[in-house]
Amino acid sequence: MADLLIDCQRPVRYLQSGQFSAELGWRHHLFTHQADTEVIIGLSGRIQLAIGSEQFKVEAGDVLTVFPFESIVGTLATVTPSQFIWFHFIQDGSYQVVASGNTGTQKSQTVGGQAANNQPTGPTPSELAATTLRIPRYFHLAQQEKVLIAAKQLLDVAHSPYFAQMAENYQATMLLIELANASWQERQGISSNQTSLNEIKEWIRVRMDQDLRVAAVAAHFGLNPDYLTRRFKQELGVSVKAYMNSVKLDWAKYLLLTTRLSVAEVSQQAYFQDAKYFMRFFKQQTRLTPSQYRHAYTHTFLNNQQVDPGVDISAALARQDLE
Structure with missing residues (x-):
């Protein structure tokens, strides 16, 4: 199993997000990522996926991360209605894919995918820096509330009229911080x-x-x-x-x-x-009053196999490069 280390001295760049409703018999189509990372957060039911030779079941509270330049595909059709939140982003700077537990080969790359090295190393100072987020390939949220609130807020911000994309970038980064913190707390509790x-x-x-x-x-x-x-x-x-x-x-x-x-x-x-x-x-x-809080976050993008978002990551990345 591997983890993704993201240098967040600057916020990540948000690309796309949504809440997907999968009916009976749905299976994720083959999708190959470019420089973007995708995070999938299970809400209900079960979806079965493969990233390379690794296979995963994503149920309520499970988090699966697809690293840059990897392919994801469904392995089995859903046997129960299932929902999950998904979002894509790119790192505005370098990142590393490391073996869980700080062991094994570390692969360091920058946005755009230029490989820097593939040499086995120990933990680097950047891993320990406060600005480095560690996002595991796959883990379960022991406590889901804060992550799901941050995810719902991202969906609202991303699909509301804002004058600048800065709001989306910062909210996506906040969600990643909550995910990294939840994973860290889980590791601390186990130890x-x-x-x-x-x-x-x-x-x-x-x-x-x-x-x-x-x-x-x-x-x-x-x-x-x-x-x-x-x-x-x-x-x-x-x-x-x-x-x-x-x-x-x-x-x-x-x-x-x-x-x-x-x-x-x-x-x-x-x-x-x-x-x-x-x-x-x-x-x-x-x-805010409870009603004001509820109505402040109402713009959630919903999609399913009938109403697919038609996510064009290539176009999104091209737009980012022009900014």
Whole structure:
């Protein structure tokens, strides 16, 4: 398995995106990428794909990345209705394809595909730089809300009237940051053998339907409540209670963007005890009412096998080169 390292000192250049609905019997046609990268985020159902000799099943929460100059094709027809978000971008600078875990041959290229080297090396300083994003070939989102919110925002920004493409570029970069961070958090969680703050956060997240108290959380992990509060403040910069509310808020945002539930129903399903408090808290945190937030991101490009986007990456790349 491989990862893509992207130097994001400057934002990536957005090309195309959409939300695809695949009916029964659909199979991805053979598509060969040029200098562009494609990311596919599974929403529901299952699609089966191959990149070279590697085969993948993309289900809800799965993320698959097609690196530049690779071909992707469907291996089997869908047996259940499936949906996924897709977007194409190009790196405005150099990138590397490396073996997962910083081992194996590293291939460094620039936009346009000029190979720089194919020599085995160890981790480079650029890998460790704060501006370098690591996007795995394939991984599963343990927590999907933030990535899906960023993806929905990209779809809205990309298909809304903006005076400059800068907005699309920055939103695509923000989505990549969320994907890279989600992957990083997954790796950190796997490598930790002790009770970490990530474990406590996850325990809180899966119990957000309960009216949790700081003392109850601390007692479950055998910690002093004051100590737990200090850890949250030191490592996250927020109180335990503020983190609990942020988890509920993220879920509420996701429901607002992906369902037709009323604001009161969203409040209930996001486990806020009082709808009026939810609306006050939401506006305090986002400076928008729940309804304003929902209507701010409504321009989502939908496509399926009957209404295909007709993506012409060659034309898109040519337009980018002229800018």
